[in-house]
Structure formats: C-alpha cells, structure tokens
Amino acid sequence: MQCPGFVKVAKGHSSSKVDGRKLAIAAVALQDHIAQTIPHLKSCSRTHPAASSRTHRARQHHKETGPEPVEYVLDPDPPPLTLAQKLGLVAAPERRLTAEDWMEVKSRSLREGDSTQPCVICTEEFRLQPQVLLSCSHVFHKVCLKSFEHFSGRKCCPVCRREPYETRVIHDGASLYLEKCAVRIQACWRGFVARKWYKDLRKLVPPNDPQLRRQFFEAKAVCRDVSDCPICLTSLHSSKAVLLLSCSHLFHEPCLRAFERYCSETTVTCPLCRRMYTSRPVGAHGLTTL
Template sequence: MAMRKSLTTKGNKKLVIASVAFQDHITRTLLHLNVSLSDPLLTCKRKAPRNPQARERVEGKGLQYGQEEGEYVLDAAPPPLTLAQKMGLVASPAGRLTEDEWTQVKARSVQQGESAQPCAICKEEFCLQPQVLLSCSHVFHRACLQAFEMFSGRKCCPMCRREQYETRVIHDAACLFRHQSATRIQACWRGYVARKWYRNTRKTICPKDKRLRRKFFEAKLQELNDSFVRYCHTDTEAFLSDIDRSLSSSRRVFQQLERKHVPEPQENDWDRIQSQVIHRGVWDCPICLTALYSPSLTTQAGGSKQQRRRTVLLSCSHLFHQLCLEAFEAFTVDSRPTCPLCRSVYHKKLI
C-alpha cells in the first residue's frame, strides 16, 4: 500500500508539473507577453527600443551619404524556451539562420533576379526605398511587408506562403538603381558631348555634298555680312578693312564654288578628246583666227607646211596655238586660267 501511494504521489507530481508547463507555454506563446490581460480590448502595447541605432532601424531611417550600407536581421531575438519546450512536451522552434545560410539565401535571390523585378505586393520598382529579404529568398518593400502582415493577421510569405520566416534588410535594389542612374547620366553626358562636337564640326569643316557645301558658304557669308552691319557704326578704317577681307574671302568662296577638281586625262582620254576635235571639224585658232597645224591633224586641217606653230589640245576638246594660249595665260589674273571658249579648268597637251 505504501508503494502504491508513493507511485501515485510521484505520478501526481509529474502530472502537475506537466500541466503547469503547458499553462506557462500557452501564456507565453499564444497570448504573447506584449498583451495586457487586464485590458478588456486586449490592445497591443509595443515597447520602443532604448538603443538609438535600433530605433533608427525600426523607424526605417536610411544611412547618410558616403557611409557603408550594412545588412542586418530585422527580427527581434527569439524568446527563451518555455518549460514545456525544455521538457520536450512541445516542439522547440527552429534556430535562427547563420551568416552562411543568409549568404546562400541571398545568392538564390540574386540568381532568381528578385531585386531587379518590381515588388510582388505593390508592383512598383524598389528604387531607393527600404528593401527586405525573407528566409525563403523572396524580396519585398519593407513597408509593403509590414502592411501585409498587419492586414493578414499572421506572418506568412505573400509568395510561397511560408510561415515563421526571418527578415533581413538588404540594399541590392538600391545599388542596382544607383548603377542604372549613373549609366543613364553617363549616356546623356556622352550624347551631349557628341552633339556639341558635331555642331562645332559643322561650323568649321566644309561638307562634301554640293548642296550642303553651298549652304555652308552661304552661312559663312551671312556671318560676315552680319559682322559688317554690327561694326559699321564704330570705326571707318576697321569697317573698310573688314570690307577688304570680306571681298577677298568672298572671291575665294566663289572660286571654290566655280572650280571643280579636274583629273588629268589618260592616254585613252586624249584619244577620245582628239576624236571629238576631228568630228567637230574646226581647224582655226579661236584667239588669232588663223589655221592650226599639227602633224597628226595635217590631213584634216589642210594647213600649209609654211606654218610651223605648235598646236595645243585642251582637255575640254578645244584647239589653240601654243603661243596664243601662253599669251592668254600671261594676261590672265587667276592663278589657274580657264579655257577662253568654255571657261572651264583644263589640262593641255602638245600635238
């Protein structure tokens, strides 16, 4: 009988301890410590952290410019184990993730491109707003996740529905946004430099196209005329010197417009030009109006053998006496004379 009583008392003690452990576990976990049991409305009373750094983190204040952005776990430290958990009556909560495990979670998030995509809750870009990484490798706005937890009434991931996750503040989206902004600024600056260089080039270098070249010289002449109009009322001597310079520059401009680069004809081209002369049938010098003589054109010209003045064939298919053409070139003002008949730049050949 005594043994039965001792066993009964021991079983009653274990039962009492187990019931006390369960009651303590229910009180500490299900009802939470931050709930006042005396308040009929069961209002939640959250204590503000005493640490200033922790308060800044809770309020979501960003770091100042030039400081390194550090990552930290947002969740508070887990509460101590209850008596029921220590006795093994209730399963203990999972341990917190280590730094290596957080590194693996972040690597999986980067591989999935979570920070490069909009927030899954508000569907907006992260930009420089606070960003959080969950232990399930999903990324959200910090304010969006807090609002989701408040309205859902439980701690559950909006994407994979995982419960009892851990939250870590990261800055991947902010770094990506700064990099994209710097790239856009550099692209705009390079475009501005290229456009500025092109405008300066258009003002200084003459284009190769005929129409653009004409417009280029017209703009230059207009600038000269405008400068004359601006300075004509100040100094007469300077105005006259400007007129002289403008006349010389205008003369050079018109010479560039009128003259064309004529390549020197080859042997085949001279044969073709000579055939054009024979086909035309004109055998008088346009300067002295006397008959021409050439050993290769004796049969066609019909000139007498007494006239031995050499004949010059121009690239424009006109014939002249050599002495007549040299006299004409001596009295010409231009550095490169033109044909007396067609006024074109020429190359000449003795025949």
C-alpha cells in the same frame, strides 16, 4: 530486523513520491509555457531581457556607423526556451536562419533577379524605398508586406504562400536603382558631348556635297563680315566682280587674276591662308547676292 513486506511498502512509497515530483514539475513547466505563449497572459508575465528587438539594435548600429546601408533581420529575437520545451513536453520552435543561411537565400534571390523586377504587391519599382527579403527568397517593399500582413491577418508569403517566414532588410533594389541612374546620367552626358563635338566639327570641316559645301563657305564668308578686298584694300561693294574662294575668302576678280598671273609658283594658293582653292563669282555688285 525488517520484514519483507515493510520493504515493499517503503519502495512503493518512494517510487510514488518520485512520480508525483515529476508530475508536479511537468505541471509547473506547462503552466509557465502557457503563461509565456498566450497573448493576454504573456503581457502579465515577466519577459526575458534576451527577447529585445533585433531591429532596434540594427537601427542603433546604423546611427553609430553612419549613412552606409546595413542589412539586418527584421524579426525580433526569439524568446528563450521554456522549461516545457527543454523537457520535451512541448515542441521547440524551428531553428532561426543563420548568417550563412541568409547569404544562400540572398544569392538565390539574386540569381532569380527578384530585385530587378517590380514589387509583386504594388507592381512598382523598388528604387530607394525600404526592401525586405523573405526566407523563401522573395522580395517586397517593406511597407507593402506590412500592409499585406495587416489585412490578411497572418504571415503568409504573397507568392509561394509559405508560412511562417523570416524577414531581412536588404538594399539590393536601391543599389540597382543607383547604378541605373548613374548609367543614365553618363549616357546623357556622353550624348551631350558627342552632339556638341559634332556641331563644332560641322563649323570647321566643310561637307563633301558640292551644294552644301558652297553654302558652308558662303555662310562662313558672311560671318566674317569682310568689307574690303585684301589685295587692293578697296571696298568689295564696288562695281567690280567678287570671287568667293573655297577657303571662304573674298577678293575682287581683277585683283585675284592679277595675283595669279604674277605668282611665280606653279600651284596658286590663297593670298591669305595659303591653301589651294576653287573660286566662284558671287555677283556683279560685290556681296549683294550672298
């Protein structure tokens, strides 16, 4: 038969043993947490396989899938929770952004038009250079942000001063730049086609201005290099007067007048192209005045 005093001593001894065990577990958990968080001790400790870089996996996926641009999170995967964090002795890190969160951040950046503006750090367009999107929806060149972090010594957004942040590689600036280049190429080609069409049209359609119209037909007649009259088949460079028709054909004046007198039709047309015409003299000695 046990006495009440012995029971009290046994219970006290058991509770102190349990408290000591909890204290030992807490001490080991804190020691493990310090070893994994302090830089010079972290290199000596064993790293978990899950802490591999997400960038490396994204690059491997990019090589396997081909040249199509792939968006990926630039920051490495967070290390697993330590025992101290699981026990609540140390505050756990903030939750990483999910794919839905990144879509919301990207949509906010598109609404604000950050990719259409130059990079805030180097004040140059993004073009085809690598581009990163921060969790605060601001966009920078990947190289510019890396240099900013190197010289500032901390991860702080150059615009809103938010820290820390997560980064994701995107290609919105490259897509906008390619679209802009395509628009410029199409505009240049359409302008070339329109100018060529207008030049060809000017060669075929005479202008409405009388003086320009006369120059148009004179130039067209000279380009034909006609040396004989189509009616009498003699040289136009003879002493006979030469008439230039509005359809750019040349005739001896006596030949054309004779053709008009003997023509049975009420409306006289050109003997060659059958068009209605108006005539003007081009000189007493044929084409010497053209």
